[in-house]
Structures are given as structure tokens and as C-alpha cells.
Amino acid sequence: MKILEVNAGPLTNFEVFDFLRSKGASKDPTRVLVPVTPSEFKVYDYLVESAACNQTRNIINEFLEKSKKFKLAKAEILNIINIRPSSLVEVDSIIEQCDTRFQEEELQELVDLVVEVLPPLSNQPNAAEEVNEDVQGATERKDGEGIKGVNDEKADDDPMTDG
Template sequence: MKIIEAKAGALTNFEVLDLLRSRGATSDPLGALGAVTPSECQVFDYLVQTAACNQTRESIDEFSRRSGKYKLSKAEKLNIVNIRPSSQPEIFPIIEDCENRGLEPVLEELVNMVVEILPPRPTKPGEEEDNLQGTEDQKTMEVN
């Protein structure tokens, strides 16, 4: 890997994943045939389990454009894209001094925009079954 411009800015997880894919990274360190280091394969393994796996440049650009009205810092936008919060309790700690900046009343709107624009992380095998079982248990409890 060669640094072209030092301190050009922080990268989203999607951009790192995209770079690793372009270099031939896979979950199998031997499958890359020396094109990437074992540590890069470990980073790849981690990132394919996050929301970055399903993101596109278009979705990130749209989020960046539409989030302009909230006057978020670059770091806050980066963290929102990387973490992809889907509720107010998840997004609240990402936004610094939320109460004093007057963003607390529009947090639900911001969360809805994030959920609408940025795709969720991939589900792990068995995770979807757990979610369905939890929903069925909750319905059973409501009926009783």
C-alpha cells in the first residue's frame, strides 16, 4: 500500500473495504496469493460483517448531501456512516453536545434518514432466526 497524500482525511469503512476488495482481499488469506497482508485480510473479515459491506458510494454521497441541514461535523458524519445507528439511543452519543446544538428534537428525523439511505449490516446465519423467535415470543406474551 502506498500513501499518495498524507493527512488527506479519514476514510469510511466502505472506502477501506472497497480498497481491500480492489487489491484482491478475501476471507481466506491464502486466496489473495500475497497481494494483501494477513492483517489486511483480518480487516477485510471484520468489515464484511459491518454495514460497510452493503453500502455504495451513492448512498454515502446521498447521506452526506441530505445531512447537511443538521450541521454535523465531518467526524460525526463519518461515525454515522460507519456505525449506521438505527435508533435514538445509538445516534445520541455520536453527536457531540447534541442538546446545546438544538439537535435533540430532530434526532428521530435524522435516524429515519439514516435507516432510509444507508443499508443495514448483513445478518449472520442464525441471527435472523433469533430475531424472528424474539418477535414470536413477544407476540405470545402480548396475547397472554
Template sequence: MKIIETSAGALTNFELLDLLRSRGAGKDASRAIATVSQSEFKVFDYLEGTVACNQTREIIDNFVAECQKFDLTKAEILNIVNIRPRNEPELFPLVEECEQRMEDKTEELVETITRILPPHPSQADEANEEAAEGEEETEPEQAEGEEEQ
């Protein structure tokens, strides 16, 4: 890896994942011929299991723009993007003096996070399973109602 500009700033997990993908990291069979070191593959594999795998540059840019009204620091926004808290208890450790600074805006911030940032892959799978279970439960009831008529 060639450093172009030192201390340019911290990267989100998505940006690091995007960098590794551009260098040839991936899950396919050509992985053995890529110009990525073994440790970089381990980082890639880890990041593929985090919320970063579902994010895009547009999503992050949109989220950063929305966060302007909450007066968050760059480090706080970075942590929120990387971790994607789902509720207030998960948000409090990421925002310094959250209760005093945010006052009644914490619910709005959590809503903004859940609306803009995509869920963790395991959360998306759980939501899909719950939706499928809900559909399965309604189908037999409809079938019974049709038989009676």
C-alpha cells in the same frame, strides 16, 4: 500500501473495505496469492461483518448530501456512516451536544439514517426472518379458510 497524500482525511469503513478489495482481499480460494498482508486480511474479515459490507459509494454520497441540513461535522458524519445508529440513544454519543444542537431534528436524522444507510448484516437477516415468519403465519390461516369454502 503506498501513501500518496498524507493526512488527506479519514476514511469510512466502506472506503477501507473497498481499498482492501481492490488489492485482492476476499473470501475466495485465491486469497493465498493476493498482495494483501495477513493483518490486512484480518481487517477485511472484520469489516465484512460490519455495516460497511452493505454500503456503496453512492449511498454514502447521498447520505452526506442529506446531512448538510443537520449541520454535522465531518467526524460526526464519519462515525454515523461507520456505526449506523438505529435510534436516538445510539445517536447521542456520536453527535457532540446532540440535544442542544439538534433540538427536535434528532428523530428526522435517525429516520434519514435508517432510510438511506443499509442495515447491519445481522439486522437484515433478522428482518428477513421476521418477514418469513409473518408469511408462514398467514399461510395456514388462508389454507383453513379455503378448506371451509
């Protein structure tokens, strides 16, 4: 591989993930056979668990095209692609002076665009599914079963409490 331009700019998580995959990084247990350093494997393992593993160049290009009307800074776009915010609160922490630059309707439109174009992590339920699970869980607990608490688990596993 030949470097065409040194320090061309920051990369999205997808671009790093794609590069590591092209070098041979994978979840394969025979990792010693590929020319990837241990630190690169750690980065790969992190990115496999992020939304970057479900993104493609076409998806990112589509998002870049559709998000031009928001006039976001390059760093803001990069963070949105990497983090994939799915609520107004998350977007507010990414965009500088968010409340003065945008109206709430524009921000909601941006969030809708992110949810529509950028795929979620495959094991992450979207917001509607989370609400449905919360409602189901609450109705299931009404019959008096309750949930075992974190402190209860620690007490059960603590060898010091065995009498």
C-alpha cells in the same frame, strides 16, 4: 497505485473495505495468492461483518448530501456512516452536545435518514422485525416450554459434573 495526497483525512469503513477489495482481499480460502498482508485480511474480515459491506459510494454521497442540513462535524458524519445508528440513543452517543444542538424531532429526522439511506447489515433485522420476533417468541413460550438458560448449558457441558 500512486498516492496523490498523504494523510488526506480519515476514511469511512466503506472506503477501507473498498480499498482492500481492490487489492484482492476476499473470503476466498486461497488468500496466499493475493498481495494482502495478514493484518489487512483481519481488517477485511471485520469489515465484511459490518454495515460497510452493503454500502456504495453513491449511498454515502447521497447521505452526505442529505445530512448537510444538520450541520454535523466531519467526525460525527464519519461515525454515523461507520456505525449506522438506528435509534435516538445511538445518535446521542455519537453527536457531541446532542441535546443542546438539536431538538428531538431533528434527531428523529436524522435517525430516519440513516435508516432510509444507509443499508443495514444483511443479517441484521431492522427494529420492526426485532419487535415482531420478540412478540412471537413471547407467545410461543406461553405454552410452558421455556428457554434453556446459559447456566444450564454450562452445566451440561461441564465434565466436572459428570458423576
